[in-house]
Amino acid sequence: MAKKILWYLIIFIACISLIFVTSGFYKALKSTIGSSGDNNKSMDQKTAVSHADNAKLTKDPNKKRLLILGDSIANGTGDESSKGIDGNLKELLKNQTSKDIVLDNAAIDGLKYNDLLKQLNEKKLDSYISNADYIIISIGGNDIREMLTVDELSREDIFSQKQEGFVKGLKEVISYIRKNNQNSMIVFLGLYNPTKDDDTPDNMKMLKSWNNSAQTVIDDDSRAVFIPTYDIFKFNTDKFISPDRLHPNSFGYQAIAYLIEKAIESTLEK
Amino acid sequence: MKLYKLIQNEMFKMINKKRLFIVLGLLFIMIAAFAYGQHNSIERTREQTAKRIGISASNDWHKILEQRIIEIKNRIDSPGMDDTRIARMRVQMEQFKYYLDNNINPIDVTNASFTTKFMEQSLFLFLPLLIIILAADIVSGELGAGTIKLLLVQGVPRWRILLSKYITLITLQLVVLFFAFVFSSIISGFFFGFRGWTAPVSTGFKVIGGQLVTSDIVNVPQWQYTMMVYGAAYFVALAVGTVSFMVSVIVKSTAASIGIILSALIGGSILSNFVADWKLARYLFSVNLRLTDYISGSLQPIEGMDMTFSVAVLSVWIIGALMISFIYFTKRDIMV
DSSP states (O other): HHHHHHHHHHHHHHHHHHHHHHHHHHHHHHHTTTSOOOOOHHHHHOOOHHHHHHHHHHHHEEOOOEEEESSHHHHHOTTTTSOOOEEEEHHHHHHOSEEEEEEEEOOOOOOOOOHHHHHHTTTTTHHHHOOOOEEEEOOOHHHHHGOOHHHHHHHOOOHHHHHHHHEEEEEHHHHHHHHHOEEEEEEEEEOOOOSSTOHHHHHHHHHHHHHHHHHHHHTTSSEEEEOHHHHHHHTHHHHOOOOTSSSHHHHHHHHHHHHHHHHHGGGTOO | OHHHHHHHHHHHHHHHHHHHHHHHHHHHHHHHHHHHHHHHHHHHHHHHHHHHHHGGGGGOOOHHHHHHHHHHHHHHHHOOOOOHHHHHHHHHHHHHHHHTTTTTOOOOHHHHHHHHHHHHHTTHHHHHHHHHHHHHTHHHHHHHHTHHHHTTTTTTHHHHHHHHHHHHHHHHHHHHHHHHHHHHHHHHHHHOOOTTSSSSEEEEEETTEEEEEEOOOEEEEEHHHHHHHHHHHHHHHHHHHHHHHHHHHHHHHHHHHHHHHHHHHHHHHHHTTTTTTGGGOOOOGGGGGGGGHHHHOOOOOOOOOOOOHHHHHHHHHHHHHHHHHHHHHHHHHHOO
């Protein structure tokens, strides 16, 4: 008799539990599949989905999507308040517009221009690019920093080679973005000099020429803007640079975010 | 004999063997131990954090989370970290940032979050071990003891006997999960309070190019999230149970069958460390057991490994193991 009761009890428990776990598993599948997708198949599906969403998204006038690409500066490394450009810019934009600001950050520390190209060519960011209203790029800092370890004699040659490669790479980056999205505003952050130690005239000449070449490329695009950071950091390194003597600190990031916000301010309501 | 009777018969055998009660007892003891340990460690970290960032802040989880973000950041920047570790920490950091931005408290421990965490943590080793205790001798035990003869002489088709054993096994797995849920929610309720079932939990974290993308995150209430985790846990239990079932059919001695499945399991959890570099390893069933990581987003971002992939691999293992079991059992000569 006791066994019979136990038997029905087990069946009863198993039934409850079955309903519970199957609906849970179904939900789990629904929430993860196609969204955590890193393999190509689900990636394709996702891109397809977001392309379908694309029209809807851009039509949604209450949303502005920002995409941040590039190196550690785009990522916000060094900011002790851990806001980076994202956090600061979001706060500033919130005061400017009633629209929803959606920020996607795909920056990776230590990225060089050819790594950025590689990242783009993996196509995983395509849907983000095509949905973005603003694309903020910071790249090249890690490339030019290599120059400091090259010896003085060959520096000039290597630099000009590097610079040529960078110009070509940057052009490819811009044309890649334009292939996916003709309308987004591209914001390119210029380079700054983080420490006074490397403040030699030669180094400054390199930095200037590098920034100039970047600006030339950016200015070729009618919906792109080059934002210099060289000037705001020049006399403010003590205040704006974090203890690692390379990345901006929270004040530095605030300043950069402020510049970006001012540059795109009047395009927000469009 | 009808299938129903056969299953009932199998179930009584299980009850007589007391094995089910051993499993439930183990579950009870471990959950009590975990809850106590968790309770202690919360107290300790609270004291430590209080010391580090000032007494007044110790109850403010925002401060604690900010502190953790800074710590992770420092660790990422420190030299000698390998890329996979860095990627993982970065994802975690982004998650914390997301929680901060959206005012969701991820470190509050309630009986709801404990119940979920317990299953997330035991899903890849403890739960499979319990399942193995149930499954490992379900066929081999009868082969070893010679009692299989008694079953076979009754003129019931062999596949039906095996099917009744399999259904018994998957039913008992449901019972185990049920008690895992009941025990952990009640025991931890005494430690952390019976609350938190409606608190929001974020899911839908997504990693692209080693970066966490937060735009597709949805917040679900904790009870729904718990259901998701237990659903995934049952699927894992099903996979482990079916594979041990197959081993139990093939191997005659129970000790050997436990040994085989255990080494596959533990070997798999070691192998998961190499999965990023060694593609073949990811087709092993024991590497794909951490399904809940995909739900919670605490994943090590590995190219090509996602929920779809792991569920597909496990499904293939389940179907394969079932086919092998049935073919082998109906074709083999049984001489005792």
